[in-house]
Amino acid sequence: xxxxxxxxxxxxxxxxxxxxxxxxxxxxxxxxxxxxxxxxxxxxxxxxxxxxxxxxxxxxxxxxxxxxxxxxxxxxxxxxxxxxxxxxxxxxxxxxxxxxxxxxxxxxxxxxxxxxxxxxxxxxxxxxxxxxxxxxxxxxxxxxxxxxxxxxxxxxxxxxxxxxxxxxxxxxxxxxxxxxxxxxxxxxxxxxxxxxxxxxxxxxxxxxxxxxxxx
Numbered sequence: 358x359x360x361x362x363x364x365x366x367x368x369x370x371x372x373x374x375x376x377x378x379x380x381x382x383x384x385x386x387x388x389x390x391x392x393x394x395x396x397x398x399x400x401x402x403x404x405x406x407x408x409x410x411x412x413x414x415x416x417x418x419x420x421x422x423x424x425x426x427x428x429x430x431x432x433x434x435x436x437x438x439x440x441x442x443x444x445x446x447x448x449x450x451x452x453x454x455x456x457x458x459x460x461x462x463x464x465x466x467x468x469x470x471x472x473x474x475x476x477x478x479x480x481x482x483x484x485x486x487x488x489x490x491x492x493x494x495x496x497x498x499x500x501x502x503x504x505x506x507x508x509x510x511x512x513x514x515x516x517x518x519x520x521x522x523x524x525x526x527x528x529x530x531x532x533x534x535x536x537x538x539x540x541x542x543x544x545x546x547x548x549x550x551x552x553x554x555x556x557x558x559x560x561x562x563x564x565x566x567x568x569x570x571x572x
Contacts, residue, residue, distance in 0.1 A: 431529055438525040442518050444488040448473075448481050450522065453490060453507070457515050461494075461504040472556055490514060 369392065373379050378391045432447075439446040445453050451471050456462060462470070468478025482505075485491045490511035496502035507515065530538055559567060 434525055438521050449485055452481055452485060453515060456505055456507055460506050463504060467505060
């Protein structure tokens with residue numbers, strides 16, 4: 358390996374140490390993340406847009422990209438952590454856990470609380486029913502309305518998987534400090550509140566009309 362490589366590496370380390378990303382307890386993983394971030398910024402899609410003379414919002418585009426990436430990473434991690442529980446290893450676990458927290462929801466209510474379209478939600482619910490994890494009961498006041506509850510098998514699967522889900526949640530939080538997690542949670546709740554309103558009240562609204570909400 359050429360000496361020039363070590364010289365360049367030391368220069369990178371020095372740049373990292375002089376950056377705001379370097380903390381007193383920074384390790385190799387922090388340095389690697391900084392290198393990845395530096396590389397990303399130099400090849401940002403927004404840079405491409407500017408080169409092509411498109412006017413875009415750098416901040417909003419970055420948020421969009423990071424949200425999408427985090428969604429993909431979280432799905433991969435959830436599938437891995439719940440591989441021992443194939444009945445709920447995908448979107449199913451969010452339905453099972455929501456119903457445990459809020460029993461006696463209708464199919465539509467449970468689907469909407471999970472942010473899915475009706476068709477997607479019905480497919481997930483069908484799989485949970487077929488696996489014997491949830492069941493339907495007639496409402497006491499209106500027999501035409503069906504409410505959902507966990508079965509005994511669903512209750513057992515919930516308790517068996519809690520430890521794995523908690524472990525996954527901690528990993529998804531990364532190395533954020535406690536105060537950073539609280540700040541992030543506050544912002545995510547605010548953002549999801551906005552999108553929950555769009556999802557329930559403006560399902561058929563054109564994107565150009567939705568944009569007017571910001572003007």
